[in-house]
Amino acid sequence: xxxxxxxxxxxxxxxxxxxxxxxxxxxxxxxxxxxxxxxxxxxxxxxxxxxxxxxxxxxxxxxxxxxxxxxxxxxxxxxxxxxxxxxxxxxxxxxxxxxxxxxxxxxxxxxxxxxxxxxxxxxxxxxxxxxxxxxxxxxxxxxxxxxxxxxxxxxxxxxxxxxxxxxxxxxxxxxxxxxxxxxxxxxxxxxxxxxxxxxxxxxxxxxxxxxxxxxxxxxxxxxxxxxxxxxxxxxxxxxxxxxxxxxxxxxxxxxxxxxxxxxxxxxxxxxxxxxxxxxxxxxxxxxxxxxxxxxxxxxxxxxxxxxxxxxx
Amino acid sequence: xxxxxxxxxxxxxxxxxxxxxxxxxxxxxxxxxxxxxxxxxxxxxxxxxxxxxxxxxxxxxxxxxxxxxxxxxxxxxxxxxxxxxxxxxxxxxxxxxxxxxxxxxxxxxxxxxxxxxxxxxxxxxxxxxxxxxxxxxxxxxxxxxxxxxxxxxxxxxxxxxxxxxxxxxxxxxxxxxxxxxxxxxxxxxxxxxxxxxxxxxxxxxxxxxxxxxxxxxxxxxxxxxxxxxxxxxxxxxxxxxxxxxxxxxxxxxxxxxxxxxxxxxxxxxxxxxxxxxxxxxxxxxxxxxxxxxxxxxxxxxxxxxxxxxxxxxxxxxxxxxxxxxxxxxxxxxxxxxxxxxxxxxxxxxxxxxxxxxxxxxxxxxxxxxxxxxxxxxxxxxxxxxxxxxxxxxxxxxxxxxxxxxxxxxxxxxxxxxxxxxxxxxxxxxxxxxxxxxxxxxxxxxxxxxxxxxxxxxxxxxxxxxxxxxxxxxxxxxxxxxxxxxxxxxxxxxxxxxxxxxxxxxxxxxxxxxxxxxxxxxxxxxxxx
Numbered sequence: 095x096x097x098x099x100x101x102x103x104x105x106x107x108x109x110x111x112x113x114x115x116x117x118x119x120x121x122x123x124x125x126x127x128x129x130x131x132x133x134x135x136x137x138x139x140x141x142x143x144x145x146x147x148x149x150x151x152x153x154x155x156x157x158x159x160x161x162x163x164x165x166x167x168x169x170x171x172x173x174x175x176x177x178x179x180x181x182x183x184x185x186x187x188x189x190x191x192x193x194x195x196x197x198x199x200x201x202x203x204x205x206x207x208x209x210x211x212x213x214x215x216x217x218x219x220x221x222x223x224x225x226x227x228x229x230x231x232x233x234x235x236x237x238x239x240x241x242x243x244x245x246x247x248x249x250x251x252x253x254x255x256x257x258x259x260x261x262x263x264x265x266x267x268x269x270x271x272x273x274x275x276x277x278x279x280x281x282x283x284x285x286x287x288x289x290x291x292x293x294x295x296x297x298x299x300x301x302x303x304x305x306x307x308x309x310x311x312x313x314x315x316x317x318x319x320x321x322x323x324x325x326x327x328x329x330x331x332x333x334x335x336x337x338x339x340x341x342x343x344x345x346x347x348x349x350x351x352x353x354x355x356x357x358x359x360x361x362x363x364x365x366x367x368x369x370x371x372x373x374x375x376x377x378x379x380x381x382x383x384x385x386x387x388x389x390x391x392x393x394x395x396x397x398x399x400x401x402x403x404x405x406x
Numbered sequence: 407x408x409x410x411x412x413x414x415x416x417x418x419x420x421x422x423x424x425x426x427x428x429x430x431x432x433x434x435x436x437x438x439x440x441x442x443x444x445x446x447x448x449x450x451x452x453x454x455x456x457x458x459x460x461x462x463x464x465x466x467x468x469x470x471x472x473x474x475x476x477x478x479x480x481x482x483x484x485x486x487x488x489x490x491x492x493x494x495x496x497x498x499x500x501x502x503x504x505x506x507x508x509x510x511x512x513x514x515x516x517x518x519x520x521x522x523x524x525x526x527x528x529x530x531x532x533x534x535x536x537x538x539x540x541x542x543x544x545x546x547x548x549x550x551x552x553x554x555x556x557x558x559x560x561x562x563x564x565x566x567x568x569x570x571x572x573x574x575x576x577x578x579x580x581x582x583x584x585x586x587x588x589x590x591x592x593x594x595x596x597x598x599x600x601x602x603x604x605x606x607x608x609x610x611x612x613x614x615x616x617x618x619x620x621x622x623x624x625x626x627x628x629x630x631x632x633x634x635x636x637x638x639x640x641x642x643x644x645x646x647x648x649x650x651x652x653x654x655x656x657x658x659x660x661x662x663x664x665x666x667x668x669x670x671x672x673x674x675x676x677x678x679x680x681x682x683x684x685x686x687x688x689x690x691x692x693x694x695x696x697x698x699x700x701x702x703x704x705x706x707x708x709x710x711x712x713x714x715x716x717x718x719x720x721x722x723x724x725x726x727x728x729x730x731x732x733x734x735x736x737x738x739x740x741x742x743x744x745x746x747x748x749x750x751x752x753x754x755x756x757x758x759x760x761x762x763x764x765x766x767x768x769x770x771x772x773x774x775x776x777x778x779x780x781x782x783x784x785x786x787x788x789x790x791x792x793x794x795x796x797x798x799x800x801x802x803x804x805x806x807x808x809x810x811x812x813x814x815x816x817x818x819x820x821x822x823x824x825x826x827x828x829x830x831x832x833x834x835x836x837x838x839x840x841x842x843x844x845x846x847x848x849x850x851x852x853x854x855x856x857x858x859x860x861x862x863x864x865x866x867x868x869x870x871x872x873x874x875x876x877x878x879x880x881x882x883x884x885x886x887x888x889x890x891x892x893x894x895x896x897x898x899x900x901x902x903x904x905x906x907x908x909x910x911x912x913x914x915x916x917x918x919x920x921x922x923x924x925x926x927x928x929x930x931x932x933x934x
Contacts, residue, residue: 274784281777284766291725291755291763292777293745293830349770 101345101397105360105362108393112364123374134245134253134321136366138163138314140359141259143337144266145310147358148303150269150341153283153350154203154210156304159311159337161221162195163330166315171234171325181241188322191311195221196308200301201406222327229327237323238336245321255317262310267355283350324326340365343390364389421650423451426616427472427503427585434467435479440469444481444909445642447635449585449616454607456631457620460660460820460850464640465620466508469589472618473505504578505587512570512577517591519544521562522577539828547576551606575606578924586610592607592626593848596710596876603751604630622850624653631782636660649889673881678700679840680870681753683722686731691717693894694731698871699839704861706885706909707874713893716758717873719841722872723755724748734837737867749778752838756845758829758874760821764828767817771809772798774816775831806856822853829860840864843874858884877905890914 117124142159164399166188173184197218202213247254271274278299281289290296311330319325344361346353365386372382427449434442441519442464449455459465472483482489485501489578498505510846512521515856522544528536543560553572562570571591572891578879588607592600608630611617621627627634627649636643636659643659661783681699686692690926691714699705710713720726722733724742733740733751740751748755757763765774775798776783783794805826807821816827832840842861846854861884865871875881881888888905890898890913897912 116756273787273788274780274789275787277773277780277789281766281769281773284768285762287763288766289777291723291745291757292766294780295746296776351460351766 099354099356100400102354102357102360104198104397104400105343105345105357105364105393108389109274109360109364109367112367112371114352116367116375117365119371119375124372126318128287128370128374132366132370133256133259135291135370136316136362137253137255137259138321139333139336139340140362141262141310141317142307142333143340143362144355145303145307146337146341147266147344147346147353147355148228148270148279148339149210149307150346150348151283151350151353152279152300152303153398154300154303155214155338155348156196156199156210156307157197157214157334158195158199158217158221159307160330161218161225161335162192162303162308162311163315163318163333164310164327165195165221166192167227167325167329168229168327169297170319171232172228181238185316188316192312192315193305193309196311197301197305198225198248200304203304204297204300222331225327229325231327234321234325237320242323243320245317245319245323255321257351258313258317263355270353270355275302280351283347283352285351291404336365338388338389345394364378364393411511423453424486425449425484425620425759426451426486428482429468430482430484431474432468432471432478432481432483434464434471434476440640442478442637442640443642444470445635445637447618447645447780449618449844451584451616451863452611452614453632454617454619454630456627456634457637457645458627458634458656458660459637460852463637463660463850464548465637466589467640468585468637468867469507469618469620470588471506472503473507473583474503481707499581501641502582502584503587504581504583504585506571506578506589506591508572508589508591508593511564515561516810517559517561518548518556518565518573519558521573522547522558523578524577526581530840535590543580543886544576547580548572550579551576552602552609566599568596568603571595571603572606575610576907582906583615585616585618587620589620590622590848591619592621592623597878598710600626604846613734622848627656628653639848648874660851672702672859672860672866674702674865676703676886677749677868680735681722682732682734682737684734686718686721686728686733687894688721688728689717690871691894692721692726692728695894697889697896699872701868701870702865703886704865704871704873704884706888706905707872707891708878708881708888708914709891710914713891713914715891718891719755719843719872719874720752722748722841730764742839749835749837753841754778754835754837754839755841756825756832758823758843758845758847760828760848762815765816765824770813770815771802771807771819772812773802774827775812775834778831778835786881798830799828799833801834804833805830805860820850820853822849822857825849825853825857826917829857833864837869839870839872841872844876845873846875847882878910882903882907882910884916 099349107314122128123373146159169191170184170188173179173187174181179187199214199217201357202208203210244254249257270279278289278294282296282299286296315329318329340361342348343364344353344357368386368389369382372385425448429445429447432442432445436840445468447455457465457468467476471478474495474497477493490501492501492788499667513524516524519541523540528539528543530536541558548556548558551572555568556572562573565573580859591603595603604626607617607619619631631648633645633647634656635645636656677700679698680701683695684695686695695718695848707715717726721728722742724744724747727743733742735751742748742751761767774794776794781799783790795812802812807823807826807830809823816824819827846857849857873884886902887904888900888910889896890910893915901907
């Protein structure tokens, strides 16, 4: 058990250490209000990262998540404000568009055999370009009260979106860890050929993973718009890097076949703790980025070395 | 078992040829695991020494020590009589020891000439690479290996395995090797390519190179080797001279017990047709194949590489679905568009490339065995671990897999045990037809006969078996009926009684159009 989860153990230790050190630097850091606020801030990245764990564990990558988020944000404004659709319907339409964008990624990758890195690099530009073209640099404001609660309100003592995140976390963890689909994802990531020769539904699974990745990006866009009360075409720029950092820090192998939702959750928490704790301690933004880079490399190094020792 | 180190080599009655490389009491341990214990052997100039043993016997470890990749824990290596230490592969090369590894270590994107000279490109006076000199010398080296058909400017990735091997040997020779080590060079070759390779090895021997030849194939060993050293479980068992020994004795040295029959054939009751294929076409290599396999019958599919044997199997299994033609299982027509559809129709396929197609090597035995029946162990989507473990343990016990348990990662198993896991996986789908593609390639003698025994048992239980193999003796010994494939069609059908090596060999090389055999006879004639 421990041998299989060395990375998660190392990561949990590093996270605890970071929390300990940072709480000594600032009184506000460990306050309930601050922690809840951090939960609110990390939800969008976290939702996308949960699905990205499936994408990367299956041996793929999705660079277009930030662009799908931007396009979804803009379309929400266009559907509601421009076309005059009722807001719930507009939200549903945006989720459908996001899913279709992801499915399109999947089709290019599965049916035309394009490497995921190239395919989603292309759609990263494509979807962002569409977002900019449609928005014409206009932004939509004046969202109704009930919608703003999705990003700013609380329910039973927790920010509303944290409830969504917790539900997604439980669902993703259960699917990857305990179901046939989760096993199929690992098998595809470890050896796509062997998975195919074992009669596993390789193509359908990959299509579904990319489609869900698009859906998660659109959902993150809804929450983001609700939180900041405006739409802009550059929303989600660079999201893919934050997401991939958290997933890889969480121990998912970039070559596929390995990774857990628990690891991704720990990776997300560690990054968020560092960003927030360091800024409260007075470290400047660029210093924080350098430190996150160092922690990413150091953690992966330590866990590789520990694993090697456990094996020998 | 008597240990016997020959004092004089054959052919030279006057003096024993000098020992180029001596291995004296070499031991190697990895942590607590003792991989080699007190191994000794002598490689003499102009002589071929075979190294034999089952998988896990320590052959590869010894090869790696001689190549300078591992340092021995104890013992000496003598180069021309002087003790030497190989701290790196570079030291071994400098001492004149060249190794052709089982997994070829060539750069696919570089040309043949660049690969032969990699690491020591010839220079011009100005210090730049002497490209034309390099090409010229590469051509000369390949010509010495009787290999005029390789263009030295092609990329290695475009060559067949057989030709790549030739390039690797040329590279070894270019380094002025006095000792050449070949680690299972024919494991991935078809019979005819293997023959050509053996000719090259004999030619090198005649030039005075000392050769260590690692192989599982008995007929090869007896054709070329002057003496043999056998290892078992890392222990040195003994060295014998080829003229003083026979196959049965070597096998018993290797497995530590005697095997009466290498190919035990069990009689099974042959029933009604299970698979009926009518004019199947797919891609360029399956061109109207028709065949029938009955319950309890083992049908051998023989043919040269490129004849469409494997492609036919891949079509039946849905990897490359048929363009036209009909497939019937138990009399009912089935459409096979994917491996999943094949499985549901009752067809199982144990693929040729075990490590790549057959297994997910980073997953454990349990996960691999349940992989083809994953939907059955996860009703409603949730995996039932207990059910999965039960299925895995069943298959594990039934096939006699030797491993620490069902949680062991399959990449750590020997070839024979990996193959048993793949077979267990497919038996779990309760197939009607089992297609075995090269079921014993690269597997040691003990595991090989176990797999043959299993095939017999499965046939007795009414399974229809279609076996593809490049090893003619295996095809002849195991099959109730032999089908010969050429140019994507079944060109001959021989019942067991008529399937002699000559008859099958003749059918394999016979072409439908005699016009294609004109010209280019010079090489074939020289070799025949």
